[in-house]
Amino acid sequence: MRKVLVLHGPNLNLLGTREPGVYGKWTLADINEDLVRTGATLGIQVGTFQSNHEGEIVERIQGAHGEGYGAIVINPAAYTHSSVAIRDALAAAGLPFVEVHISNIHAREPFREKSLISDLASGIVAGFGPSGYRLALIGAHDILKSFERGSGEEEI
Ligand code: DQA
Numbered sequence: 001m002r003k004v005l006v007l008h009g010p011n012l013n014l015l016g017t018r019e020p021g022v023y024g025k026w027t028l029a030d031i032n033e034d035l036v037r038t039g040a041t042l043g044i045q046v047g048t049f050q051s052n053h054e055g056e057i058v059e060r061i062q063g064a065h066g067e068g069y070g071a072i073v074i075n076p077a078a079y080t081h082s083s084v085a086i087r088d089a090l091a092a093a094g095l096p097f098v099e100v101h102i103s104n105i106h107a108r109e110p111f112r113e114k115s116l117i118s119d120l121a122s123g124i125v126a127g128f129g130p131s132g133y134r135l136a137l138i139g140a141h142d143i144l145k146s147f148e149r150g151s152g153e154e155e156i
Contacts, residue, residue: 001043001045002042002044005060006032008028009078028050034133035133047067071122071140073097080101084116087116090120096122096140097117098124098139100133101132102128103126104127
């Protein structure tokens with residue numbers, strides 16, 4: 001079964017109460033449940049992880065391949081704009097990943113416009129609110145299918 005790891009960065013544990021005008025009213029649990037449900041309809045096993053600590057996110061990225069994940073969906077939150085460590089971990093992991101942001105980072109403060117991971121991403125979703133994660137998961141699914149087609153496996 002295809003497996004996708006969804007990683008959430010700092011302060012996303014506060015979703016639901018954190019600046020709802022910017023990030024919406026869904027809690028992180030709502031988002032994760034939606035992803036697991038959507039994954040089930042796509043035939044994807046979804047793993048989820050949130051941390052406020054950069055090193056923990058790096059370690060999950062490092063372990064992803066060994067845990068059987070074929071792709072990553074990641075919202076590094078504030079680390080998007082600052083973390084060379086997360087960028088380097090994603091580059092080293094060699095797994096395709098989709099970058100997701102709940103808000104449109106290009107329509108906010110100038111410091112949010114720069115992402116340290118976008119040039120490595122297979123795709124980017126931003127500004128669709130919490131359901132952007134679902135779009136990112138669908139994108140990751142399509143990427144996995146196209147990889148399998150490339151390797152001669154049959155598409156489901
Ligand atoms: C965010 C945007 C970041 O700039 C911010 O630091 C976050 C969340 C988003 O999902 O819109 O924490 O990644």
